[in-house]
Amino acid sequence: MPIPAGVKKVSDTIWEIPVSYKPGMLVPARIYATEKLLSEMDAGVIDQVTNVACLPGIIKYAYCMPDGHWGYGFPIGGVAAMDPATGVISPGGIGFDINCGMRLVLTNLAYEEVKPRLHELVDALFYKIPCGVGSTGFIKLSHNEFREVVEKGAVWCRKKGYAWPQDLLFTEEGGCFEGADASKVSEKAIDRGFDQVGTLGSGNHYCEIQVAKPENIYDGKTAKAFGFTIPDQVAVMFHCGSRGFGHQVATDYLQLFLSVMEKKYGIKVPDRELACAPFRSKEGQDYFSAMKCAVNMAFANRQVILHRIREVFSEVFRRSPEDLGMDMVYDVTHNTAKLETHVVDGRKKEVLIHRKGATRAFAPGMEGIPGAYRETGQPVIIGGSMETGSYLMAGLATGDQTFYSTSHGSGRTMSRHQAKRMYRGTKLQKDMEARGIYVKSDSWGGLAEEAGAAYKDIDSVAEATELAGLSKRVVRLTPIGNIKG
Amino acid sequence: MPYRYIEDIATADIAFEATGADLTEVFVSAAEATMGVMVDDLSTIRKAAEVFVELTGNELDMLLYNLLNELVYYKDARRLLLRVDSIGIDERGPVFSLKAKLAGEELDRKRHPLKVDVKAVTLHRFGLIKTEEGWKATVVLDI
Numbered sequence: 197m198p199i200p201a202g203v204k205k206v207s208d209t210i211w212e213i214p215v216s217y218k219p220g221m222l223v224p225a226r227i228y229a230t231e232k233l234l235s236e237m238d239a240g241v242i243d244q245v246t247n248v249a250c251l252p253g254i255i256k257y258a259y260c261m262p263d264g265h266w267g268y269g270f271p272i273g274g275v276a277a278m279d280p281a282t283g284v285i286s287p288g289g290i291g292f293d294i295n296c297g298m299r300l301v302l303t304n305l306a307y308e309e310v311k312p313r314l315h316e317l318v319d320a321l322f323y324k325i326p327c328g329v330g331s332t333g334f335i336k337l338s339h340n341e342f343r344e345v346v347e348k349g350a351v352w353c354r355k356k357g358y359a360w361p362q363d364l365l366f367t368e369e370g371g372c373f374e375g376a377d378a379s380k381v382s383e384k385a386i387d388r389g390f391d392q393v394g395t396l397g398s399g400n401h402y403c404e405i406q407v408a409k410p411e412n413i414y415d416g417k418t419a420k421a422f423g424f425t426i427p428d429q430v431a432v433m434f435h436c437g438s439r440g441f442g443h444q445v446a447t448d449y450l451q452l453f454l455s456v457m458e459k460k461y462g463i464k465v466p467d468r469e470l471a472c473a474p475f476r477s478k479e480g481q482d483y484f485s486a487m488k489c490a491v492n493m494a495f496a497n498r499q500v501i502l503h504r505i506r507e508v509f510s511e512v513f514r515r516s517p518e519d520l521g522m523d524m525v526y527d528v529t530h531n532t533a534k535l536e537t538h539v540v541d542g543r544k545k546e547v548l549i550h551r552k553g554a555t556r557a558f559a560p561g562m563e564g565i566p567g568a569y570r571e572t573g574q575p576v577i578i579g580g581s582m583e584t585g586s587y588l589m590a591g592l593a594t595g596d597q598t599f600y601s602t603s604h605g606s607g608r609t610m611s612r613h614q615a616k617r618m619y620r621g622t623k624l625q626k627d628m629e630a631r632g633i634y635v636k637s638d639s640w641g642g643l644a645e646e647a648g649a650a651y652k653d654i655d656s657v658a659e660a661t662e663l664a665g666l667s668k669r670v671v672r673l674t675p676i677g678n679i680k681g
Numbered sequence: 682m683p684y685r686y687i688e689d690i691a692t693a694d695i696a697f698e699a700t701g702a703d704l705t706e707v708f709v710s711a712a713e714a715t716m717g718v719m720v721d722d723l724s725t726i727r728k729a730a731e732v733f734v735e736l737t738g739n740e741l742d743m744l745l746y747n748l749l750n751e752l753v754y755y756k757d758a759r760r761l762l763l764r765v766d767s768i769g770i771d772e773r774g775p776v777f778s779l780k781a782k783l784a785g786e787e788l789d790r791k792r793h794p795l796k797v798d799v800k801a802v803t804l805h806r807f808g809l810i811k812t813e814e815g816w817k818a819t820v821v822l823d824i
Binding site: 223238240265266267268269272291293328329330332384387388389392398399400439440443444446447450451455467468469471504579608609610611612613614638639640641645681 | 686688689690692693694695719720721741743750753754756757758759760785788790795796797798801802803804805806807821823824
């Protein structure tokens with residue numbers, strides 16, 4: 197995309213679009229990107245981030261992170277803080293896959309130990325973690341039991357033996373958003389999700405075995421604090437969300453908001469995907485409670501998947517997961533709305549932050565991150581494509597410029613159909629294996645759609661994120677094994 | 682039933698345009714396009730189960746939106762891959778309604794060539810318009 201007229205360069209990594217750009221904008225929009233990344237963004241990003249700037253109650257700016265791309269309603273990579281008293285909550289600012297997120301777990305194994313067992317590991321992960329269209333999990337729950345899952349999140353998993361106590365400490369918000377109320381969730385949402393706990397899903401969801409090569413350690417002290425202590429240490433990263441349950445919660449409330457937004461609250465938005473309701477209204481509060489249920493479903497889902505990953509490594513290496521050092525580094529959410537306290541114009545203020553395809557990145561010393569990371573800042577897990585690599589980053593004090601929000605992944609640049617035309621899943625698998633990455637997928641077509649070239653260059657995204665002061669690089673992780681839905 | 686996937690409006694997701702000579706045809710085309718994202722060859726879906734749905738919508742396009750959502754719902758809730766077997770649409774308004782028989786079967790990984798899952802039907806650029814040739818729907822699916 198050529199950089200449109202009216203987009204003002206604030207710094208090498210900040211681009212501002214003034215309120216005069218579009219009628220109805222209440223605040224300017226800010227895109228965080230290098231000139232190269234900005235020029236690679238689709239035109240939809242500008243349109244969507246300026247639409248977000250029109251939402252009632254928005255504070256400071258409508259933001260787009262360096263990995264931003266065209267979404268629906270908000271761009272992917274969109275961040276907006278609302279005044280809870282006067283502002284709105286919008287499902288389009290959170291996404292259909294509520295609390296789609298990343299989790300990173302360590303091992304104390306070096307690449308040389310894992311390499312001879314890689315096929316066995318990937319095959320076992322593929323068998324133990326259901327993925328793809330219509331997959332169901334191994335935990336059999338009644339609808340009422342599932343309601344408990346969505347109200348308690350990872351806390352439920354701990355009670356059932358699927359979590360180590362410290363797992364919860366290393367999960368954003370302790371693995372449970374307080375105030376989740378299953379009575380605000382439709383029966384249809386329960387129907388879609390009650391048998392999906394412990395499933396990966398499809399599309400860009402994956403589970404990946406990775407290596408931290410010594411030359412890819414950017415900050416040795418922080419890497420050590422995050423648990424990377426041996427050369428070529430192997431870790432497992434995975435990406436998934438709240439499955440059909442969360443998708444239905446978003447669908448239900450999008451429709452409800454459309455029916456009341458204009459008629460009852462007199463709010464007009466430029467795109468139906470931005471349907472919203474005042475945060476303090478009954479509809480707004482009901483959605484907030486239902487959304488928290490979906491957040492908790494995703495925490496439980498990732499926790500159960502972690503349990504299965506530990507089982508697989510334990511079976512393959514005939515050692516306990518504790519002995520294999522399979523501690524969590526962290527679990528971060530991507531698609532949420534949260535009440536957080538931030539300094540706005542010199543005063544502490546509670547704000548409702550929408551992050552859609554964006555990660556919270558709290559700085560050193562901030563409340564809300566585990567004691568072990570108080571000095572390093574919150575770990576930020578940036579998932580790249582299955583061919584290129586991913587990053588572990590850390591929050592910085594300068595993240596205050598975006599309400600401590602940062603990138604979440606590499607972001608797509610190529611459509612799914614284009615990728616499928618250019619790559620064949622079978623050939624891609626062979627080529628990747630020749631390069632030392634063993635990948636297994638539920639669908640050849642789905643695999644081709646996730647080819648590395650369909651994504652932005654993850655190194656550029658991580659670099660821009662650091663240059664902008666949103667978070668700093670700690671470790672670059674190289675893929676060696678991957679399962680995909 | 683004609684539909685085509687389009688590339689320039691949804692980088693990470695899948696968009697399609699479906700057409701039909703009348704409203705019934707465009708609804709069937711859009712349903713086929715939606716299921717075609719998940720299953721490579723729709724002819725592999727046997728008619729072993731039937732589901733009857735009655736839906737309403739304040740706008741005609743929302744009636745289509747609700748139908749496509751039903752297909753996504755049944756795929757997860759009952760693991761049913763469904764196609765529209767017959768459909769009747771009352772387009773008199775002010776509230777529009779449809780009655781449809783959906784037919785298909787439970788998802789079987791051995792027989793159904795599966796592709797990517799549809800998370801949701803979005804309202805991004807969602808449209809149903811009357812054209813000179815009949816009707817055209819534009820839909821973006823969240824993947």
